Amino acid sequence: MNERVEAALNDQISKEASSSQYYLAMASWAENNGLNGTSKFMYVHSDEERFHMLKLVKFVNERGGKALIPAISQPPTEFDNLKSVFELLLKHEISVTESINNLVDICLQEKDYTTHNFVQWYVSEQLEEEALARTILDKLKLIGDDNGGMYMFDRDLEASVLAAPTAATDTKK
Ligand code: OFO
Numbered sequence: 001m002n003e004r005v006e007a008a009l010n011d012q013i014s015k016e017a018s019s020s021q022y023y024l025a026m027a028s029w030a031e032n033n034g035l036n037g038t039s040k041f042m043y044v045h046s047d048e049e050r051f052h053m054l055k056l057v058k059f060v061n062e063r064g065g066k067a068l069i070p071a072i073s074q075p076p077t078e079f080d081n082l083k084s085v086f087e088l089l090l091k092h093e094i095s096v097t098e099s100i101n102n103l104v105d106i107c108l109q110e111k112d113y114t115t116h117n118f119v120q121w122y123v124s125e126q127l128e129e130e131a132l133a134r135t136i137l138d139k140l141k142l143i144g145d146d147n148g149g150m151y152m153f154d155r156d157l158e159a160s161v162l163a164a165p166t167a168a169t170d171t172k173k
Pocket of ligand 1: 016093129
């Protein structure tokens with residue numbers, strides 16, 4: 001496997017692992033603050049990021065490279081409020097999108113069209129994740145400081161998690 005592509009894929013493995021840990025920290029914070037719907041959403045999201053990481057690990061190894069399992073730094077343990085949690089999530093997803101775009105760029109520079117094809121799945125995934133985070137933030141902006149609205153928001157988020165396919169059950173993934 002091309003060395004530059006392999007290094008970029010390993011860097012992405014590390015980013016997906018960090019994303020998983022970051023959302024796990026958010027899930028735990030939400031659970032401790034009575035936000036059960038948000039907590040379920042974040043637990044599922046954390047699992048999905050781990051799935052993204054595993055998909056990369058398997059691809060690198062199957063293509064004759066060596067997947068490196070990274071150490072992960074400690075994510076934050078406290079968050080200001082629900083809105084700031086989703087603002088951080090969107091910011092994080094935007095940085096992951098940049099990293100995926102960089103990976104696409106390297107694949108093209110190195111003429112590795114197989115990896116380029118593989119990475120397109122992540123391009124679409126990032127589009128979906130950013131859109132979802134923006135939709136959630138728009139709702140939170142409408143709710144403002146209204147506690148009743150916040151309660152409904154958390155409940156709706158729980159319902160959406162229960163209705164949506166997960167990485168483990170979605171055959172498209
Ligand atoms: Fe892996 O999709 Fe978000 O970060």
